Amino acid sequence: MRTSTFIRTISGAALIAACISCRTEFQEKELTGIWVQPVPGMSIVQGMELVEGGAARAVNTSTLLYDSWKLDRNNLILNGKSIGNGVTSEFSDTLAIVKVTADSLVLMKGTLRLGYRKSIEDCGFSANPGTIMKGTVTFGPEVRLFRPEGEERTYWIIDKSGYLQIKYNESGMSEWSAGAELELKEVDSTASEFGKEYDGTFQVLRIISISNN
Numbered sequence: 001m002r003t004s005t006f007i008r009t010i011s012g013a014a015l016i017a018a019c020i021s022c023r024t025e026f027q028e029k030e031l032t033g034i035w036v037q038p039v040p041g042m043s044i045v046q047g048m049e050l051v052e053g054g055a056a057r058a059v060n061t062s063t064l065l066y067d068s069w070k071l072d073r074n075n076l077i078l079n080g081k082s083i084g085n086g087v088t089s090e091f092s093d094t095l096a097i098v099k100v101t102a103d104s105l106v107l108m109k110g111t112l113r114l115g116y117r118k119s120i121e122d123c124g125f126s127a128n129p130g131t132i133m134k135g136t137v138t139f140g141p142e143v144r145l146f147r148p149e150g151e152e153r154t155y156w157i158i159d160k161s162g163y164l165q166i167k168y169n170e171s172g173m174s175e176w177s178a179g180a181e182l183e184l185k186e187v188d189s190t191a192s193e194f195g196k197e198y199d200g201t202f203q204v205l206r207i208i209s210i211s212n213n
Contacts, residue, residue, distance in 0.1 A: 025073050028052065030100045034059060035116035047116055048078070056080065060161045076107060130185035130205045137182075137210075139168035140175035142194065146182070146202060153199040156192050157184075163207055181208040 029052070036047035036059055046060040048069075056066035056078060066080035078093045095114070098106040105116040135148040137157065144164075146157045159165065168176045183206035189195035 026071060026097055026100060028071050031069075031071060031076065031097075031105070034119040035105050036060075036119050037114070037116050045119075047119075059163075062160070062162065130183045130203075132181065132183050132208065134179070134181045136177055137164060137180045138175065138177045139164060143175065144194075145198070146180070146184070156189070156195040156198045156201045157204055158187070158192055158201065159204040159207075161204065161207070164204070164210075167210060179211040182206065183208065 032050050032052045034047065034049045036045040039046050039060070046058075048059060048066055049057040050069050051057070054068050054070055056069040058064050058066045058080070063083050064080060065083065066078055068079045070077050072094075074097050076095045076097055078095065080091060082089050082091050093109065095107040095109050098108055098113070100106075103118045105118070107114040107116070133146075133148050135146055135151075138145045138147070144157050144159070146155045147153070148155075157164075167178065182202075182204055184202040185205055187201050187203045189198075189201040192201055195201035
């Protein structure tokens, strides 16, 4: 029984190694794009954006901030900062590339297999659908608001991806507004300290488009 288990373990490891070595080199253009995977037990996704030229961005991960990537034959090397408990540290992860297609990416981190789907939108897509709405987002100090197109009602928004916050920071303005098309899910206003002051609270599941007003 022990021998059989040992053989199966060795065979599995050999199979993984064989899959990784099927191709020894990949092209940068195969890996560029937004790659996401469902967050277990949640209706959102997480992942990374690999930009041509070596820049990288994390999608829906608050503790990992990617800033660059490079391709080394059949390895993807991701660099960035890890944030946790008030401590920030730099990291560099080397992940073996098992498979790349037009819409899927499979990586190995040690014995952990990571599967991703390719997205064509800024912050990926949600595992469970919400409501797609157009309107205006407004960000400022302690302001995170969304006003649907043609309505007077204003909603507090929760964007766990951090993408809208990045856009606000990049604007350099004390208050930033932009037209937006978002996929939203209404949540309990007590989920946010400020939500109860508005007509409701939405969680952003997907950012389809942003256009500066």
